Amino acid sequence: MGNAAHPLPLADIRVVELGSLIAGPFTGRILGDFGAEVIKVEPPDRPDPLRMWGERLEGHGLFWPIQARNKKCITLNLREPKGQDLFRQLLPHVDVVVENFRPGTLEKWNLGYEAMSAVNPGLILVRTSGFGQTGPYKDRAGFGSIGEAMGGIRYVTGHPDRPPVRTGISIGDSLAGLYAAIGCLVALHERSRSGRGQVVDTALYEAVFGVMESIIPEYGLLGHIRERSGNILPGVAPSNIYATADGSWIAIGANADTVFRRLCAAMGRPELAEDERFATHIARGEHQEELDDLIESWTKTRTCEELLEMLAQSGVPAGRIYNARDMFHDPHYRARDMILEVDHPVFGRFPMPGVVPKLSRTPGKVRHPGPPALGEHNRDIYEGLLGLSPSAVDTLKSEGII
Missing domain, CATH: 3.30.1540.10 (formyl-coa transferase, domain 3)
Structure with a gap:
């Protein structure tokens, strides 16, 4: 799994991840799994709420070590001009910026794409939002649940005699994260020819809509609206x-x-x-x-x-129909490294999902779980990458910039 002869496929890519929760960080997680150096930015006074999501053990959420795996975590206050200036110092060293703020947030901080690309013309800005960067709904707040509703998946999920239901996971956010990662890789490939960066614009509702099969021609050509059908697809049997006899x-x-x-x-x-x-x-x-x-x-x-x-x-x-216990003990999951156990500084051996997809020669790898400490890699990035002195870093911390 990634060695001197076969380094991880994205080992030459550096990503700065802004934003929080699921959609944007899911993109960063995918890129990190395949070797990108992902630098996750959190405000010093507003840690990513995902740190406390999921079931908790010893005060720590169990989703964070998965979503933040392979990432370096720093703090930076982008609401302050001095923090914005420090962010600009990072840009010449970066290939990709990932964000999932409401449209206009980066521009409010004087960090829109035009401003970033003036510093680094090859920069790729991956933007995920509820409704995209354009259109009449662009300024609306949008979570994954709203994307699932407007993208169509909620309407067709459930039983016909009951209200629409959600899946048991944040599928809209994860779909958006996947599409954004695909867009990022496409833009990186194009940059290898043109030398120029661009914006990847992913909307939560569009990511859901993108997997909704033929519902649009069914309506546009036949006037048919696909409805909830429970555990079946109408007309597809068995x-x-x-x-079963044992209650499964x-x-x-x-x-x-x-x-x-x-x-x-x-x-x-x-x-x-x-x-x-x-x-x-x-x-x-x-x-x-x-x-x-x-x-x-x-x-x-x-x-x-x-x-x-x-x-x-x-x-x-x-x-x-598997639950977590079934997955945890299934030999096929283990044989394909789909349940990995990695060392965690708080939990010890920490089981988490493996890397998808599998590459035959340069597969991805979980190098470490999400760091539990806020700003754990501040000195690594600010001193090691940017060359700031230890006293300068201490001053930034005392001023609330990091």
């Missing part, structure tokens, strides 16, 4: 979750004709594959509820483990 739930996806035949054989009901109600994709969709009832009447006679073994041997996609 693809559902089914109760198993997901089975056998909607392709050939896979459905294999499922029928595993059930001991090969004749179902020839039944006119189920023989084709369209027919199965038209008799979806009836088919699901037949399948569940079978799954309820066996334990989840028995079903998983039978379906694996038959080549039918299936999986237990």
Whole structure:
């Protein structure tokens, strides 16, 4: 995993991460996982609230060590002119600035893209906000939950006889962070040809909307509005979750004709594959509820483990509905380094999700968890990178700039 012969793929990139919580820092996390030097900036008087998110142990939030992993944490008060001047001193040493403030915030601090690029023309500014940097809604406050609502995913999530629901994670923020990371890498690639930086503008609602499949042509051409459908996709069958004899739930996806035949054989009901109600994709969709009832009447006679073994041997996609305990003890997760244990100065061995995606020659790596101390790397950056004297750094601290 990243050595002298094969350094991490982004090891020559330096990123300054502004902002807080999930969307912008998620972008920084991805870049850091693949070797970028990510310098996270927090106001000295307003630490990132994510430090206290998630369940807490010994007063520390358990999300922060994951989201801030591989990052160097410094403090800097950008609301003060002296802090803004110090930030400008960083810019010649930086490839990327990541931020997720409301549009206009950087400009209010005299740190908009024009001002930054005047110092460093190759700089890439990655901006994530609720509604983007332009348009009639740009000045509105926007959290991931609002992006999920306006991007469409909330409307189609849940059961048809109940109000829309959210997923159990901040999916809108994470999607925006992913799109912003993609945009950043695209801009870095383009810069290798032009030598020029640019702005990457990601909106939370657009990141959600970008994964909403064909809902727009369905409405624009057919007048059809996709509705909530619970655990199924209407017309795609069988693809559902089914109760098992031991009180678990198993997901089975056998909607392709050939896979459905294999499922029928595993059930001991090969004749179902020839039944006119189920023989084709369209027919199965038209008799979806009836088919699901037949399948569940079978799954309820066996334990989840028995079903998983039978379906694996038959080549039918299936999986237990996992909770954290299932993931933690699953051998496949461990074999693919998807649960890593890293040394943490407070918690000792700290388990966290591994790096995605996997690269064959230069894979990413978790080098350290998120630093628990506020401004832990101030001297490393201000003295080591900018060349300030220790007394100058002490003065900045006494003045509340760092």
